Amino acid sequence: MGALNPNKTKTRMSNSTLLFIIAGIIFLVMYGIALLTFPLSFKQFQTFFDFFNLNAALFIVTLGMCIVMIGGGIDISVGAVCGLVTMACAVLLESGAGDIWDALFLSLGIGLAFGLMHGYLIAYLEIQPFIITLAGMFLAQGLLTTLHREPLNVTKPAFVALRSVRIEIPWLGTVNRLGVFIPCEIRPGVLVVVALVIIYAIMMKWSRFGRNLYSVGGNRQSARMLGINVKKTMFFSYVLCGLTAGISGFVFLITTGAGNIGNGSLFEMKAIAANVMGGILLNGGVGNLLGAPIGTLTLLTINELIRAAGVQSNLQAIVSGLLLYIFIMLQSIIMSLRDRKNFRLVLPSWLKLHRPVEGK
Amino acid sequence: MPRLKARFDRLSHLFLPLSVLVILLLINLIKGADYFKITMVNRVLYGNIPNILFGASELVILSIGMTLVTAAARGQDISIGESGAISSAIFVQYVLNAGEVTIWTILVGLLISCVAGIVIGAFNGTLVSFFNVQPMVATLILFLGGRSIAFIIDGKVSPILANPISNQIGTVIKGVPIQTPIILTAVFIVIVSVVLKVTNLRLYVEAVGINPNTARLNGINPKRVIFLTFLLMGICSAVAGFIAVNKVGRHDSVNLLKFIMMDAILAVALGGNSLSGGKFSITGSIIGAYTIEVLNRTLLRLEVNPEAIKAFKAVFIIILMVLASPVVRVYAKKVMDKAKAFVAGKAARQTGRLKKAVVSITDSSVKKEE
Numbered sequence: 040m041g042a043l044n045p046n047k048t049k050t051r052m053s054n055s056t057l058l059f060i061i062a063g064i065i066f067l068v069m070y071g072i073a074l075l076t077f078p079l080s081f082k083q084f085q086t087f088f089d090f091f092n093l094n095a096a097l098f099i100v101t102l103g104m105c106i107v108m109i110g111g112g113i114d115i116s117v118g119a120v121c122g123l124v125t126m127a128c129a130v131l132l133e134s135g136a137g138d139i140w141d142a143l144f145l146s147l148g149i150g151l152a153f154g155l156m157h158g159y160l161i162a163y164l165e166i167q168p169f170i171i172t173l174a175g176m177f178l179a180q181g182l183l184t185t186l187h188r189e190p191l192n193v194t195k196p197a198f199v200a201l202r203s204v205r206i207e208i209p210w211l212g213t214v215n216r217l218g219v220f221i222p223c224e225i226r227p228g229v230l231v232v233v234a235l236v237i238i239y240a241i242m243m244k245w246s247r248f249g250r251n252l253y254s255v256g257g258n259r260q261s262a263r264m265l266g267i268n269v270k271k272t273m274f275f276s277y278v279l280c281g282l283t284a285g286i287s288g289f290v291f292l293i294t295t296g297a298g299n300i301g302n303g304s305l306f307e308m309k310a311i312a313a314n315v316m317g318g319i320l321l322n323g324g325v326g327n328l329l330g331a332p333i334g335t336l337t338l339l340t341i342n343e344l345i346r347a348a349g350v351q352s353n354l355q356a357i358v359s360g361l362l363l364y365i366f367i368m369l370q371s372i373i374m375s376l377r378d379r380k381n382f383r384l385v386l387p388s389w390l391k392l393h394r395p396v397e398g399k
Numbered sequence: 400m401p402r403l404k405a406r407f408d409r410l411s412h413l414f415l416p417l418s419v420l421v422i423l424l425l426i427n428l429i430k431g432a433d434y435f436k437i438t439m440v441n442r443v444l445y446g447n448i449p450n451i452l453f454g455a456s457e458l459v460i461l462s463i464g465m466t467l468v469t470a471a472a473r474g475q476d477i478s479i480g481e482s483g484a485i486s487s488a489i490f491v492q493y494v495l496n497a498g499e500v501t502i503w504t505i506l507v508g509l510l511i512s513c514v515a516g517i518v519i520g521a522f523n524g525t526l527v528s529f530f531n532v533q534p535m536v537a538t539l540i541l542f543l544g545g546r547s548i549a550f551i552i553d554g555k556v557s558p559i560l561a562n563p564i565s566n567q568i569g570t571v572i573k574g575v576p577i578q579t580p581i582i583l584t585a586v587f588i589v590i591v592s593v594v595l596k597v598t599n600l601r602l603y604v605e606a607v608g609i610n611p612n613t614a615r616l617n618g619i620n621p622k623r624v625i626f627l628t629f630l631l632m633g634i635c636s637a638v639a640g641f642i643a644v645n646k647v648g649r650h651d652s653v654n655l656l657k658f659i660m661m662d663a664i665l666a667v668a669l670g671g672n673s674l675s676g677g678k679f680s681i682t683g684s685i686i687g688a689y690t691i692e693v694l695n696r697t698l699l700r701l702e703v704n705p706e707a708i709k710a711f712k713a714v715f716i717i718i719l720m721v722l723a724s725p726v727v728r729v730y731a732k733k734v735m736d737k738a739k740a741f742v743a744g745k746a747a748r749q750t751g752r753l754k755k756a757v758v759s760i761t762d763s764s765v766k767k768e769e
Binding site: 113156160163164165166167169170171173174175176177178180181182184185188308311312315320321322353354355356357358359360361363364367368371372374375 | 475526530531532533535536537539540541542543544545546547548550551555661664665668673674675704706707708709710711712713714716717720721723724725726727
């Protein structure tokens with residue numbers, strides 16, 4: 040009987056995949072609504088690419104936060120570290136002491152230093168991650184304001200040349216009113232985003248570190264029973280997050296070209312919101328890394344949609360909060376239905392043949 | 400003696416925040432000996448200590464609520480500043496539209512703002528307890544949208560509270576030598592401690608925080624307890640918003656209680672409470688809140704560059720958390736035990752050597768006698 044059962048060979052869909060599919064559907068629905076309401080602007084490919092062009096730093100920060108959240112932790116210092124890196128690089132480039140490579144190494148170094156500090160204190164000294172990363176955030180903000188208070192525009196010619204690099208896609212584009220074909224443009228930051236997404240996705244899916252991180256985030260005790268070095272895994276997750284925040288600071292500088300105190304502020308909250316929309320839970324152990332960029336895209340689509348609809352600026356925050364509320368409720372309801380196993384009701388009836396009959 | 404030791408053990412979690420507070424006060428004393436000086440100006444006590452008590456009043460009230468939420472829900476509420484801003488906006492609107500302001504107007508306004516705080520707490524609590532959303536994510540919604548709601552309630556301006564009664568609540572009542580926010584905070588603390596003493600709230604919250612499933616098997620409904628803590632959090636934030644708006648005298652929806660959730664969470668952690676739920680100590684949180692205020696004022700008093708204050712604060716927090724971390728504690732205990740064993744061993748060896756000497760002397764004397 041068991042051999043005849045086709046249901047046996049099928050494995051149950053994991054929570055990560057389910058949440059990822061929900062996130063994907065939500066994004067498609069939101070973008071579909073945007074296409075229907077504002078066809079002229081959202082139909083252009085450039086609008087889609089501009090999400091990446093203008094918010095490359097947010098995408099990168101979200102990736103780092105995603106890794107930490109899968110490991111069951113949280114890092115709220117990422118926004119402040121990103122801001123600190125932009126200002127430090129701007130000061131370095133403006134003072135003439137270094138060129139672009141030095142700035143890149145500086146950004147990586149700052150990110151790595153914060154990551155090492157957080158990782159050591161959280162993983163090996165077992166201090167609560169929220170408090171330590173809060174202290175890291177204060178530290179980064181304090182260093183930022185001590186470095187330079189006023190906005191600092193980088194005028195170094197080599198940097199300006201790097202900033203204004205545009206990669207054109209010849210086969211995609213729009214024809215303007217005069218009949219001239221304008222190809223789509225991509226900024227250099229987008230390449231970094233794509234490269235990081237590919238590297239991290241491969242790492243989380245197939246590398247030993249990625250698989251260890253899922254089990255550590257799911258249940259630390261059983262991960263230790265399986266022989267996983269829990270402390271080392273957590274340590275590396277925070278180091279990676281710090282490093283990613285450093286990279287995001289450099290990308291932010293390439294995007295805006297100026298160091299400013301307000302750079303990267305509230306990125307941590309945006310990143311958490313984006314990850315939640317992308318189906319990555321704060322409890323840890325659940326989530327697909329590709330959910331992070333999809334969640335960010337959903338967040339940006341919502342913001343763009345609200346802005347395009349001409350909602351008053353003070354209502355924008357309320358509307359985006361309301362949409363976040365709806366998504367969180369949706370996720371929660373689907374997950375609880377799944378726990379009660381009522382979720383199978385949508386499956387065709389032949390799958391339900393072998394369900395145990397209760398009460399007999 | 401064992402009873403005294405047991406009592407000391409029960410209070411041992413207060414050791415960290417109290418010692419930090421003492422160290423900070425000592426630093427202040429070294430900086431200037433007149434730190435504890437209290438002067439009487441217009442029959443009101445002024446000085447550093449009253450100023451600290453005055454400045455930390457909202458933070459203390461919020462950290463009490465945050466302790467309860469953290470203990471039961473195993474997560475933090477990050478929308479407390481926003482919920483305080485919304486409920487105090489409602490309070491200000493009620494007072495401004497009431498016409499003549501009497502003490503009853505203020506009291507009814509406070510009651511209405513408490514109801515608003517309870518509604519906000521119910522919103523967060525429903526998400527956390529009945530829909531199983533993590534507390535930080537659930538309260539992120541209001542964190543993002545709350546200030547705009549307060550701004551719209553305000554009518555897109557920042558209304559001024561200019562009446563004698565709220566002025567007195569914000570500063571001093573005539574004839575009372577202590578500033579009113581200090582008295583209000585003390586009253587609030589007394590009410591909370593009486594509630595914790597009389598009711599089973601502490602037992603239920605700790606049971607749910609340690610293990611919700613066990614609590615459920617023992618007849619406690621964990622969802623209802625978590626929901627209740629969020630309602631209490633709403634009341635706390637409404638009272639804190641009431642004090643803050645009366646202190647300032649006008650309702651600024653953008654800057655009122657801004658980023659105070661970070662300080663409140665820090666106070667809870669400084670007080671020796673675990674941020675992942677379970678047993679809690681309100682006393683520790685209160686001391687932690689006052690410690691943060693003292694730290695802020697100490698940095699100002701030491702004339703630290705205002706740009707670098709946050710960095711110094713961060714270094715201080717990191718050092719503190721490292722000293723309090725379980726690994727360092729275990730290590731310190733090991734070192735202490737080793738030192739004790741070494742001292743004891745040395746003493747034992749010395750006495751042993753003496754005994755040997757005595758034995759040899761007696762032996763030799765015996766031999767001589769032979």
